[in-house]
Amino acid sequence: MKVFIERKKQTINMQFTGTVNDLLKKINQNPEAVLVAVNNELVANDCKLKNSDSVKILAVVSGG
Amino acid sequence: MRCARCIKNAVYSDPALCKKHFVVSIEETVENTIKKYELIKKRDHIVVAVSGGKDSITLLYILNKLKQKLSFTLTALAIDEGIVGYRDKTLVTVTNFCKQYDIALQIVSYKDSFGKSLDQFLTTTHKNTKPCTLCGAFRRTLLNKYARIYSASKLATGHNLDDESQAILMNLLRGTPQASARLGPQTGVIEDNMFIPRIKPLYFIPEKQIAAYSFMVGFNIEYGECPYAVQAYRGIVGELLNGYEQKHRGAKKNMINLFLKNKKRLMKLSMEQEEKVNYCSRCKEPSATAVCKTCLLLENKQNL
């Protein structure tokens, strides 16, 4: 699975199946502070992810 | 997870709603806040402070949608601090956005008002001043002044539930809870012709929901970050609250509600300490002190 973390401008490739919540726990992101998009659509926290998904973790806080 | 209002899949968890119903629910919340707290009356002229970030764009977009239904008029007001590589870009965003939705836009700059851009202040006369101290004071002055010049009956800002709960907690931690008397969905406790009352229609909407709304409506905005923004105390408090929220759903909202219940008492407390509005002896703008903070900063007499 390709996971892009917006805040760090970093893409990680990982093997993963599970829900959005599981993923956020695994990569240490607070669900309150991020939005998760799969193939460019937002998804709910219990959404099941497939290894072939392209996932974006978008930061909620903006500065300035 | 199903949408709570239809059979579609939810794209958001709390509340569980599909895209269409999520967008509707945000707009309903804003409208309800406006009605419940009487933020906007018929024939009001609302000046909206807009920075080009997701909060102010969302606010402007929703108010523009509501203006006919609630019969008020709208002007967007953007402040050009003069921050190269940042504000120049967000001003393009704001300008295009206002063109697209046919919203009147006024841009006011530090350079025209105070003689120098923020960048220039910070590299010449104000090398030792914290950027946000200078910038924040200037912005507050100009927003009020130009809201008045453009005949605003209210000045609307994009503060959200996270901003407000952070501010309340910060005031508590600093030992100045009475400072929170100035918070709330509408401020400008003091009645004064020179002082334009402020309203915060996004008051009950968490920052995350505004980000989701922006994404779903597709504002298509690059949200850059100000180069002077520091991971300030506010950021730390924000993380703390989000950490707490994760374990105790509704913590931020509970804080806001507790505060709203006690606001009257806080106002009493703060009024006992504060004098009423004076006018700055230099610029004649409303000010709690004999010379306002902006003028003190301009004269380099206040290096906080």
Ligand code: SF4
């Ligand atoms: S982060 Fe500070 S310097 Fe930058 S725009 Fe905001 S107040 Fe001004």
Ligand SMILES: [Zn+2]
């Ligand atoms: Zn629905």
Ligand SMILES: [Zn+2]
């Ligand atoms: Zn002054």
